[in-house]
Every structure is written in structure tokens, then in C-alpha cells.
Amino acid sequence: MFAACDGKxxxxxxxxxxxxxxxxxxxxxxxxxxITTATENFNELLxxxxxxxxxxxxxxxxxxxxxxxxxxxxxxxxxxxxxxxxWAEVEMLSKLRHCNLVSLVGYCNxxxxxxxxxxYMSNGTLDDHLHKLNSRLSWLERLNICIGAGRGLHxxxxxxxxxTGTTIKLSFRRxxxxxxxxxxxPS
Numbered sequence: 001m002f003a004a005c006d007g008k009x010x011x012x013x014x015x016x017x018x019x020x021x022x023x024x025x026x027x028x029x030x031x032x033x034x035i036t037t038a039t040e041n042f043n044e045l046l047x048x049x050x051x052x053x054x055x056x057x058x059x060x061x062x063x064x065x066x067x068x069x070x071x072x073x074x075x076x077x078x079x080x081x082x083x084x085x086x087w088a089e090v091e092m093l094s095k096l097r098h099c100n101l102v103s104l105v106g107y108c109n110x111x112x113x114x115x116x117x118x119x120y121m122s123n124g125t126l127d128d129h130l131h132k133l134n135s136r137l138s139w140l141e142r143l144n145i146c147i148g149a150g151r152g153l154h155x156x157x158x159x160x161x162x163x164t165g166t167t168i169k170l171s172f173r174r175x176x177x178x179x180x181x182x183x184x185x186p187s
Contacts, residue, residue: 027094028106028117034061035108035115039072053081058120061105069122070105075114086114100152 038059039046049056054076060067075086086109093104093116108115126145129135137145 027090027104028063030061030106030108030115030117032108032110032113035059035072035074035113035117037062038070042074052079053116054079061117068105069120071118071120073116073118077112083114086116089116096156098152098155100148101155 036042038061039057040059042055042057046057046059047055048058048071054074057072057074059070059072061070062068075081086107090104090107097103102121103119105117105119107117124133129137
């Protein structure tokens, strides 16, 4: 999935991985109680996806005085991914901002819990539109989807401005292409 984040600038602490904190501009550290409230204590009815990392829940996070609908990705204890991958994802995604990438809003690390909070794409993914909703996409809409995805990939490979190395997207699946607005023209 593509991404970026909302908060104070800092670096990872030197404490143990379960209590390490990291945030960049636009990346927020959420308390565990905020996550359990947002997901109604990880209610299975709110699961919107799953993958190698674990389940993804739809939730509502309180930011300031308003609610933000988000996708909350919770590490499964049986996952092959661990603290190293979690912190690498937080570090990298908190530095990325692009209109064609899903934004990382923040993260939560509490005891053995590792949770990522992303911008929610209410219009679903390309996979949803092709295989679940049976949307009829015109050639212009298909072209605009390709251009938007291409711009996101181009940014990851050449335009991040991150001095820690090149960002390379090794896998790219239709389930990772999300729609901010249905079939909008690329920015």
C-alpha cells in the first residue's frame, strides 16, 4: 500500500522496540485506548482487509474536535513481520507525501501491539472495482488510473527527496490502487 503521516518531529528513542516512539511532521503517535475506541475493541465486523501484516479495520479516530475515518492495520502475532519491519514502515511512510499515495496518519506501539493508521479510501481499490463491484471503466478512466498510479510510483522511485536511500516499490497489485474520488482525473 502507498502512504504518508501528522504530528511532531522527533527520532526513534533508544528504549526497547515495544516502547520506541517515532514521529515526523504529519505522523502522530496514538495511544492504545484511542485505537481500541476507534475499532470498537477490534470488532470483527469492522475488518475491511487482511494481509501478511495482519487485519485492517475501518475506524474513527478523534483528532482535535473532529472524527477522521481511517484504516487501522494491526500486526498479527502470527505474522512473519516484527518490530524491525514495523519501525521501517513508520520511518519511511512518515516521510512520504504525494497526492497519489495513501497517507499514513500515525501509529501505535503498546506492549506487543504494533498498529499503523492510514487514511481511509472510501471508494475502495481497483481490485474492488474490477472484481467485486463489476464497475464498467471507460478507456479514459482506465488511462487516468494508470497515470495516477504511475505518478505515485515515479515519486517513490525518484521524487521523495529522502536522503536515506532510494525508495523502491517491489510489488504493485491492483488491490493497492485506491480511489480518493471515484475515477477522478490524476493530479
